[in-house]
Amino acid sequence: MHSINCENFRDRPEPAASVLYVVGTPIGNLSDLSPRAKLILSKVSFIACEDTRRAQILLKSFEAKTPLISFHKHNTKSRIPKLLEHLQSGESLALISDAGLPGISDPGEELVSEIKNKGYEVICIPGPCAAIAALVSSGLPSKRFCFEGFLPTKTKERKKAIEAISKEERTTVIYESPHRIMNLLEDLSNSCGEDRPLQLARELTKRYEQTLGSNIGEVLKYLKEHKIKGEFTIVLGGLSKQPVIEKDKTELLIEINSLISQGTSKSEAIKKVSEENNYSRRVLYSLLHEQSG
């Protein structure tokens, strides 16, 4: 059996100077922290973290004492120059969020972009991500998928987002806070219909982990009957393409003639049949012409 030595399998030892490591951390189960993540978090000069108290708990689990710098959505702008100074002076940095992968509905994207713009290296130490864990265990198509994260909270934007999601043919992954989950499922039910396939991943990697399905209606029913709590990720099946039923020319002609016999003008009848069947008006005219000729 091969074993991977975390420190030596690259040409240079990790962590390297002036590098930002984006480190994935557990979404509920501490055992999901990888040996390489532990090594990086123990040895970098500083860790930028969303919540220093939560980060302390994580570090304590493997007895690391790395200095922490708070980095969250409210201090992103002012912290980025300070973090850049650390890289400039040759120090190494790790970025973690409260759970999962930084940059996925968590702070990180702006920092990574700034650091790369300034020419520094960014390396990801991959780890758990609720969206990916929910997707791959959903049984819904994962070859191509969309990630929506949290939907907008403002009514108009939210409605627009849900409408677009309802028309999406790929599987869509959505994050939602526990107190809004019922509302979101109701909204999805109204726009996608109760029968649309849906898997609701609850408390992934934790003690009460559960996946509910198999469609919006069933999940809504379950949630109304069982008051369940926890963190949720929605995996929504895509809109299935309606099979196009192509009518043959005779059927189209029958429809046009029937409208004309009911008093519709020739041009109106052709327009209507053309729109309803997504069929060229020009071709319909020539069909009618051939019939009378």
Ligand code: SAM
């Ligand atoms: N960066 C994180 C990641 O990589 O998954 C996501 C952070 S986002 C602020 C938090 C949301 O992720 C939650 O509201 C929930 O929708 C989802 N989530 C996080 N942990 C979860 C879990 N254990 N089970 C199900 N969903 C989870």
